[in-house]
Amino acid sequence: MISIVICSANPEDLSRVEQSIENTIGVPFEVLAFDNNVLKKGICEIYNMGTRNARYDIVCFMHEDIEMITANWGQKLVAIFDSNASLGLLGVAGGGYKSVVPSSWYNADLELNGAFYCCLMQGFKYSGKEEFLDYRNPRNEKLSKVASIDGCWMCTRKSIAEQYPFDEKLLTGFHAYDIDISLAIGTSYEVAVTYEILLRHFSEGAFSRDWEEAILKVHEKWSAILPVNTDGLNEAELLRNERKAFKAFHNRQLDQGSTYGRLARIIRKSGKSRIFAGGKWYKLYVDLWRVWKKRA
Incomplete structure (x- = not known):
């Protein structure tokens, strides 16, 4: 019933998550684990390999630093897809607004x-913080439609994964694939967060320079459809908010050594967004120039 695809880098983590899956899934399954210490490929390429080799209708892409908690979660997963024909991608954490300004989900x-929609036990491998139940269900639903989801655990139908493969040419590393696939599948199907399946994620995200580079690529690719506003925010007010967020983004990028020309290129791409229609995108150039002049 369910094919589980894992890009593995740690045999001990893989063994633990496989045991966790076997103990809790409650339906026929297969684990397609790819040893990336040997293959040395980007996660998009690994996930596409998994899709091609999957035997079952539902494909679940998950990190190996995970422990499944909910009993018979596989039955719940199948039921969610069977009862929601428009559902294309399912996760356990996501956001209801994907901004024009480059960012995470x-x-x-x-x-x-x-x-912010979330249902997982969140651990902290890097910061050493104490694990906690991150449960945020603002609409008090079992299933919440979102703009994009976090990549620690993502499920879809094999037919949809074949229709919208991971972009292995654009994203050759291990970042931003979750936002990219959310936006891709979201053009035809719904993307959602479930509150019926709980898992433990042992590590938090790390926002490195490689992560930022991948995020910029994804935003350039999807600038014409951004923002994705599944929460129905008042779009008349979004221009001001996006401009303020761009100022913060410009300051961070300049702190990290980005050039004026590079930031201007990002603005030019973002100008495709409906938020900046009618020449309003020039306001971002004005904002960038002011930020730049303050540093001169």
């Missing part, structure tokens, strides 16, 4: 923001 710089 949730942009903390926005004053007017989509909701």
